[in-house]
Amino acid sequence: MKTAAKDAATVYLATDPDREGEAISWHLAEITKSRTIKFRRVVFHEITEDAIQQAFKHPRDIDMDLVNAQQARRVLDRLVGYKISPLLWRKVRRGLSAGRVQSVALRIIVDREREIEGFVSVEYWSIEAELSKNPPSRSSRSVLN
Numbered sequence: 573m574k575t576a577a578k579d580a581a582t583v584y585l586a587t588d589p590d591r592e593g594e595a596i597s598w599h600l601a602e603i604t605k606s607r608t609i610k611f612r613r614v615v616f617h618e619i620t621e622d623a624i625q626q627a628f629k630h631p632r633d634i635d636m637d638l639v640n641a642q643q644a645r646r647v648l649d650r651l652v653g654y655k656i657s658p659l660l661w662r663k664v665r666r667g668l669s670a671g672r673v674q675s676v677a678l679r680i681i682v683d684r685e686r687e688i689e690g691f692v693s694v695e696y697w698s699i700e701a702e703l704s705k706n707p708p709s710r711s712s713r714s715v716l717n
Contacts (some may be wrong), residue, residue: 573600573603573604574603574604577604577606577609578606580609581608581609581610582609582610582611582612583600583601583604583609583610583611583612584612584613584614584628584631585597585600585601585611585612585613585614585634586613586614586615586616586627587600589615589616589617590638591638591639591641591642591645592642594613594634594635594638594639594642595638595639595642595643597611597613597634598634598636598639601634611633611634612631612632612633613631613632613633613634613635614627614628614630614631614632615627615632652679
């Protein structure tokens, strides 16, 4: 890639249209980066002549929000998935892996359920009163009754 891009003014990156593809494009741009090369991202969802032509008519910059989403997902995989998978091997079956999203979602659900189970309700009452030394007038008594 470095050799091929060395003499190019613009490099078009056409990896998958999801966050993984966006991160791959970003990594490719990073390893081949030079001051003279411009990197443009083209995205298409079907491999047809029209879709590809449209993608090249509307190139864009690399979407760093998608790149960061992929990086965060990778970190979660390492923090949660790598710890849960060995547990699954010991308790359920060898070779199972804990999905990144499922593991994190399950953890959030379990933490919330534990919070609910640990909740101790306490009865309380709020009483408000408006007090006065003088009894209410006759007209206000009829409103109260």
